[in-house]
Amino acid sequence: MKCSLAALAALVLLSTARPAFAADRFRPLDPATPVTFPRDHGAHDDARVEWWYVTGHLNDSEGRRSGFQLTFFRTGVSDALPASRTSSFAPRDLHLAHFARTDVDGKTFRYAERIHRDGPGGASTRSTHLDVANEDWTLTELGGKLTLRATDRDETLTLLLTPLKAPVLHGENGLSRKAPDPDAVSRYVSFTRLKAEGWLTRGSDARAVTGTAWMDHEWGSGAIGKGTTGWDWFSVQLEDGRDLMLYLLRGPDGTRTLHSSGTLVQKDGHSTPLAPTDFTVEVTSRWTSPRTKGVYPARWILRVPKANLALEVTPLLADQELVTDRSTRVTYWEGACAVRPLPGSASPAGQAYVELTGYAGKGALGLF
């Protein structure tokens, strides 16, 4: 559901430009269209917004823990594909990207953001397979595995990601509802469990890291995120091999849940959608950002009775807030969290990434 960042960014940045375009590029999602891989891991030029989102927990040989997030957004700026245009700068999409690292033991959180248009030295995507780049940040599929590379200042993260489960199609055949509006749907596909191996280097210091990552890929052209002020999204990887995705959309009053949904993925990769009635999310603690004064939920109890899950989710670091003034212009919290069984429950432990938007600034984005 991280999704809507891109959608909202597109709304904010491009709303005046849009009406003048001839709409012959973007099409509503057709539920009948089958999702095929590896093609659908690549870019969808007929979707107005699209994003690839990788989060993960890593450990080095000395047991130091860290979390990372690497996101590539693509948002269409031109409703016509620039076939008739001769400039290599001919605008097609805006490409935004965020890269964040959480040093759990060092208690530091660092992030960087990028924004580019199509053009030399900027950003690119491919529609044949997964191959996205924003300057030297890349995410590529090679022989069924993914490679990821990103740098920020003196830090570089290079990972080889091996899917441990088949791609999961959320919702109905991958169609996931993102707002009360009926056409606010996106195609939502995830690798919920990827084995991560690679290097985390900082200056001359290079550490081999291993861990588990999660990748989301969503695309769509509808009014995604319309009428919402924010959302809470959870990706949980449990030690028993099950994975859990949950999201809650908050309405204009900022608190009431308008819509929520989820997916439970079995150890064998088999997934079942979760209806709003299938789970509850209880906030048990809050954290106030010293920067933005935003008050974020900071501990949750997740219950999925039919899966026998009662989990306590706790941020590994309180401050994992991103203020993305240069790219998406959205302030949000995206952080690595620990997952423990609620005392007395038989749930397994695990790890999670949580995304919280709409808590800082006015409304969801400050710009609305």
Add this chain to the structure above:
Amino acid sequence: MSRVAPLFGPLLLRPLRRDRLRFALTVAGIAVGVATMAAILLANASVLASFAATVDVVAGKAGLTVLADGPGIPEETLARLAWLRPRGVALVPAVSATAALEGGDVVEILGIDPVTDPAVRDYRFSADETTLRQLFAIFQKDSVLVPAPLAERLGLSEGSELGVFAGGSLRRLRVAGILRLEGAARAAAGSIVFADIATAQELFAREGFLDRIDLVLPQGLEAASRAALEESVRESLPAGVTVGRPERRTATVDRMVRSFRVNLTALGLIALLVGTYFVYSTLSISVLRRRTDIGTVRALGASSRAVFLVFLAEGAALGVLGSLLGLALGAGMAKAALAAVGGTATDFYLPQASPSLALEPRALLTAFLTGLVTSILSALAPALEAAHVDPATTLRHGSVEASRRRAVNPLAAAGVVLLFLAALATRPGPVGGLPLFGFAAVFLVVAGVSLLAPFAVTEAALRSDRLAVRLLGVEARIARANLTGSLSRTAVAVAALSMGISMMVAVAVMVGSFRATVVDWVSETLKADLFVAPEGGSRALGRLPEEVVGLLDRLPGVASVDPFLSFEATTGGVPYTVGSGRFAVVAAHGDLPMADGSDTRETVRRALTRNEALVSEPYAVKFGVRPGDLVTLPALDGPVALRVAGVYRDYSNDRGTVTVDRALFQRLFRMDGAKSLALRLVPGVSPEEARRRILAATRGRFALRIQTNASLRDAALALFDRTFAVTYALEAVAVAVAVLGVFSTLLALVLERRREIGLLRVLGASAARVSRAVRYEAAALSALGIGLGIFAGAAMGWILIHVVNKQSFGWTIRTDVPWGFLAGALGLVVLATLAAAGRPARLAAATDAAAVLKEE
């Protein structure tokens, strides 16, 4: 001052009332000189200031800017510089062009990347909305942002259409937003339009190229690491692309306008010299006329120092008045000049579409102080003279003149020495590209001839005596006696007149020669039947697409096509032009005269077969290049050294041009299309017929301006004449001032000699004779002034043509004296001086002998 103040009344104010006309003339004389100088300084300062402002505004927050020495920055350069981003450096690309709008306005078009551009430039919108969102509106193809004042002028609002001439046709762009006149919108004084970088590349056929990449450096970068960074950037740039501080282009432009400025300033100084001569003459005459008053105030106890200060104060007052008037006048002239010129001197790298007048304090102060100081200096001698008036001998008039006469020969000797020095000063070469010694020579000639004036007057009087008396009678004798008798006045008048005349002669000779040379050159080079260029504005802007070249090549009735293509380049900050044409066509027709008179066909054919270059004469002079030498061109794949096959004459571009064959040019610089095309027609096809065919073949697709040979020639000469109109006006003023000087001198002499004239009348001289004597004196003064003026003018003209022009522009100009013009102009001067003698003559004739005797 308390002892000085009471003297102002009797010594200054009273005579001022009496001699209102002369004082007005004096003030006018200074004013004209100061105005000329102020106008030149202000016009230049304004061009530079607006250019610098534009450079500043466009560079915004950039700490370094990547620019091209050659035809453009290959856009892959952005990727080569990507390593800068992790170091916190923002890379902001832009494309720029100058284009004509449908209504005739000329604007700059800056193609920006709205994503990265806000890092370096500010955009504020009229509507109070999110700026980034509005900025992104230009992602839509052919959308532009327009500053509010320009939008108002053109009647544009959001959503309206803007017609722009680009790529040889009229393109309709959509106004996507109106910018407030803040930040980037202030560039080019608001005559700027912003488009998306892709739109700009496509409009101006600049795909693959950028015109600038601004680098925004991290804050708090130390000087040393900044320098290191700059060096690293330099190392990662492709050939022909440079990096440096954004303002370095200002220095290039400064260098470009410098020679222009210095030349005009020198002319202004000559005008000012004439003006200050006037101060000297007025004050000298004033001192002589007021000897009695001075004697009286001295007798009443005024110190000689007080008298000195009063006269100095008078000079200063005249200087202040004249200079202030001059500043106002000069500002007006500069404004008019800027409107006329429209910034042609800066026609590259984000040029100025319309520089506005900047009342730069330094320019104003320079002109004012020059006026004031020269006025005070020229008041010095008369003031000293006044201070030395002996109360006891004020009634004896001749004593001062006697001392003056003794100085005649030493002055003449000094004059000869100065002329000799002037001759020496023509020898050295330019100093820093400026003909400083040449100007020194001009001033030495002026000064030398002025010092010779008293000698000339006495000699003429001495030698003409017998002949004049025989021919013209006793009146001539009286006139002759007056000439030498009042040498201090007559010599000043002669010198002032000669100065005005010399300036007129020199400028006439120079401009006349230049014009004759250009006329010859135009007829030798403009030989094609038709000339085709993109439509839009009066300036040659933009480039026609390759399609037009092919179309004309295939057009029935067209025998040959010579497409001209060029770009502005710099080497070490010095600008020059790289041009191209079809050498085969040039070789066939030989319409490119060589500077050394060698055979054009032969030279061009050799250049074509051996891949050699031709350079224009200004280029050869500026860079010291001769046939056989190598010139290095900033080709896209790295510098290319070409041998110079020959030097051709070119009076159209003083930056200097390196010209290569079109095929070689296209290979080196990957540029196509043409800025203009010269067409030769098949015999029997009339230009009108060919013109019709071209229009028919391009209608609805390309907007072309097609000129016939005759109309282009006329346009070229009209442009020449317009450029030099200012100099004609300048010299007309100088001569008018000098003639008025003769008038005021004669008037003063007559008034002063009332006593003598009265005596003459008593002794039997008729009114007619007295009047004739004054007229003869006037004739003698003007003859002497004209004679000396022609001598000095000829010398100055020679210096201007062969030293000043050659050193500053590199043009060879054949001396061609405009005899007709000179004869006419000098005849007018004679008539004017004789007419000017009318009133003094009548005054002399009307002298009431009885009244004069009674006074005695």
